[in-house]
Amino acid sequence: MTEFVLVAGAWLGSSAWDEVAQELRAAGHGVHPLTLSGLADKRGAPAGQQTHVQDIVGEVERHGLRDVVLVGHSYSGIPVGQAAERIGDRLARVVFVDSNVPADGESFVSAWPDGRAMVEGSIAEHDGFWAPLTAADYAGQGLTDEQIARIVAGSTPHPGATLTEPAVLERSLGELPATYIKCLLDGAEPAPDVAALLKSDRWRLVEMDTGHWPMFSQPRELARILLDATGPANPST
Template structure:
């Protein structure tokens, strides 16, 4: 299979490295772009259009077809937009603990009310509209299945996240009706947001239309804590 793995907020393409090695060892082709606005030293004043253009540009410039396009977390919203632009290049979409945004909505619309003000306050305090993840929050909510050393190493890879693009309304008319199969890969120990206010599955997954559900144990950062297991589940989610 040919995978393009789209990372989430605060991450970059290198966060997939361990997963990538397992997939490549099994004979799969893997691409892990870093989105504009992410990664060390990146310009943070980016738009959703620039983000989507970058992924579409990768597919087109590299001649990538028959792609299993995977989006983790924020990356789900990118997958939706890329699919609307170049559905003919996709074999399947896989949403891994990922946002599925409603037409006309924003990613930030689905951030629970108990959490959103804290993110906004962090962006204001930073002075440049970015949000950095405090380690204590990351350790308990994002990396809750890891030992301390793994959580610290994962957190060290995180970079400031531009908040503005997550508040942009997205034109997603026709997404549900696209003739591209889709899967939702749900790591069931994800503790990012309070369960009383939010769920990846079924809240996000129910917006996909018909989909394949694949589940595994693991936190939001299972790409760090169980990369071999995640690689296997990506194959399960992506296969015909």
Template structure:
């Protein structure tokens, strides 16, 4: 049995992963699809929520997955408890370096969305029209706060980056360029849009299965 912790992107909840969570559970795996807090919270608060989940359930050898914004969270979590993480899977996601925020990494219209999207109350960034009808405002502070990374995250030997090449004006293209030739990462480019659960669910599921602790030869944390 493998333990998966799945972190969604901005404005989304654990429900985003329902199509694959149910299938992984049916195969006997433990799956925690997290809905992060909204309201007046920052990145540290989201990281603390996931750390609490990991420690409260004494989770070990975790396959920690982050989509989009979720990459910020899983990076910080793995940096705090690398000994509990076996694999990091970034799904068209942010991979912050120390002192970087989502706002620092994105550009142009994405920055405008963060600021103008929060104009209503100054706290929550309104979902884009293309998002699922269940989407909710995302806390602006989580996108502006800069990540504090000590480097301990590098102790997780199995790090995977899935880049969705058909995401127009992708704010993650620079992250893909930075990682694709790094021998410490396994990087793939897919002919998919950003919504991987819509565009490439079976391929994504196979990546998660390949990270299973039940399969021989899969590396864990260093």
């Protein structure tokens, strides 16, 4: 039995995975949707980026999980990538869902130069938090009005320190068994740092014809890809 640890991106908590988790459990696997410190039902807890890394590592260790597939969406690819390195032989695979990936000494904002001023400006204006998106910001991402309403209702301000603190890695992510899911409505090609990692024979690329929040727009399809990720590694395609 595979144990899936699911971590949503900025602003979101564990409830973002409800439909995906249902599909994975129905297939007979263990599922652990995780809310990171400072978000959703953990709002108010102090959090930096390394807090989020420890949230993920702690979930694995607390439950004694093995054969773990760590899944990180969007921002959460950064702490998930670091946690994947730290859980050692408990890791079966790490899956990055249209996400950022960590680089040693680099932060979320340093990896996103075009949006850095916007993110840092929002953090400064909102007492150290990145303000959630509005409903209009989700246009063109393959979401229904109902799905957008669910995302907006489930969003809370995101702790700014998690976005500005640097990642800490001891080795290249290319050494880890990984799947990268690219959501095509959010851009046809992976970012350059992801493209470089996909040259590793331990990484594979999967494309989804949807937007940046597939756990809402295509949960069954996303669950199927996650289930497929537990199989033997193939070269990126």
